Amino acid sequence: MATSQTHHVVVALESFYVPVPQLELPAPHTYELREYERTYPDQVAERIRDADILISTIVPIGAAVLDPSVSPRLKMVAIVxxxxxxxxxxxxxARGIVVTNTPHCNTVAVAEHAVALYFAARRSLVLSNALVQTGEWPKRGALQKYMNGPDGKPPKTCRxxxxxxxxxxxxxxxxESMAKGLGMKVLISGRKGSATAPEGRTPFDVLIRESSVVLLCLPRSPESLNLISDAELASMKPYAVLINVSRGLIVDEKALLAALKNRRIAGYATDVYAQEPASSENNPLVGPDTAGLxxxxxxxxxxxxEDTIDKFHKALRANIGGWLSTGQPKYRVA
Incomplete structure (x- = not known):
């Protein structure tokens, strides 16, 4: 790191997501922390004016606030x-600002959440809960038919x-490991648009047709936008459930809602949306139009x-400490 500065102003913009840990800087470096629970885009420029190190998560850090006239001292952006x-x-x-991230910290939590979403979708847990809470059980006598798929059959078990x-x-x-432990057969997708796939993988179109559960856990990229839309939903089995723990815009939400309403698939469970926070004003999957689905x-x-937070903290410390001691953070992106 080409600087003689040893005291650093660290600005954390979004401790709402991950609390800022006590940083462990190598001697003789010291720091002062300016911590904000939440920061909105129009507040970024003012808050990072004196920052040497910026800690952030999802608030946009665009070219305008990265201009030297706005953030003249900024040397590192550490993304949690x-x-x-x-x-x-x-x-x-262009400015020589180091950018780091904290990869692989949340993988266990996301994998477990994906499996939880699978069970919730396959067993219609949210729909069943709503029917009980609204008094439909004593009115109708039995509710197990609401667990049936569009094929009219009860839910499948893992095997x-x-x-x-x-x-x-x-x-x-x-x-994959968890699913095999539950007795599921597992297919790994090849790239969409390719009729063939590498050894050990299944062509995307074949996987969509043959799977009873489809899990999306891929990055968002130009190639993955609307990866699942009308054509894919139409080719899924009627008892298929779709699970999305990837990113918004990978699933065409309007097409998905139509598929649920038309009973083309058995269920959908998602943790991500095209626009977040999702609401009835900006998302077709939220609001009264989804009742009964x-x-x-x-x-x-x-x-x-808890495991994710611990790993985020370790990775953040390793990035900042490594950059200050050797100029090489552990997880450098730019």
């Missing part, structure tokens, strides 16, 4: 998350499921766990 799409990496590179995993990173591998919506919390 895997994704860094909120940061203008080119603007950082009769074929899980198709789209996105074979750390989360996908953990879910086997739809589970959690508020982008799959990552949340």
């Amino acid at each position: 998350a895997s994704g860094v799409d909120a940061v203008d990496l080119e603007a950082c590179r 009769d499921e074929t899980l198709g995993i789209v996105g074979y990173g750390a989360v996908g591998r953990i879910v 086997n739809l589970i919506t959690t508020p982008h919390v799959a990552w949340s766990a």
Whole structure:
């Protein structure tokens, strides 16, 4: 690190997500922390004006606030998350600002959340709960028919499921192991648009047709936008459930809602949305129009766990400490 400065102003913009740990800086470095629970885009410029090190999660850090006239002292952007799409990496590179992330910290929590969403969708837990809470059980005498799929059959058990995993990173591998332990057959997807797949993988279109459970756990990229839309939903088995713990915009939400209403698939469970926070004003999957559907919506919390926070803290310390001591953070992105 080409600087003689040893005292650093650390600005944390979003401790609401992950509390800032006590940093362990190598001697002779010291720091002062300016911590904000939440920061909105129009507040970023003012809050980072004196920052040497910026800690953030999802608030946009764009070219305008990265201009030297706005953040003249900024030398490092430490993202507490895997994704860094909120940061203008080119603007950082142009100024020599180091950008780091904290990958693989939430993989166990996300994998477990994905399995929880599977059971909730396959067993229609949210829909069943709503029917009980609204007094429908004594009115109707029995409610098990609401667990049936569009094929009219009761829900499958794990040993009769074929899980198709789209996105074979750390989360996908953990879910694969858990699913096999439950007795499921597991398919790993090849790339969409290719008629063939590498050894050990199943062509995407084949996986969509043959799986009774489809799990999405892949990054968002230009190639993965609307990966699941009308054509894919139409080719799924009528008793298929779709689980999404990836990113918003990978599933066409309007097409998904239509598929649920038309009983083309058995259920959908998601932790991510095209626009977040999701509400009835900005998302078709939220609000009264979804009543009676086997739809589970959690508020982008799959990552949340004590284990995740501990790993975030270790990775953040390693990034800042490594940068100050050797110029090489542990998880450098730019």
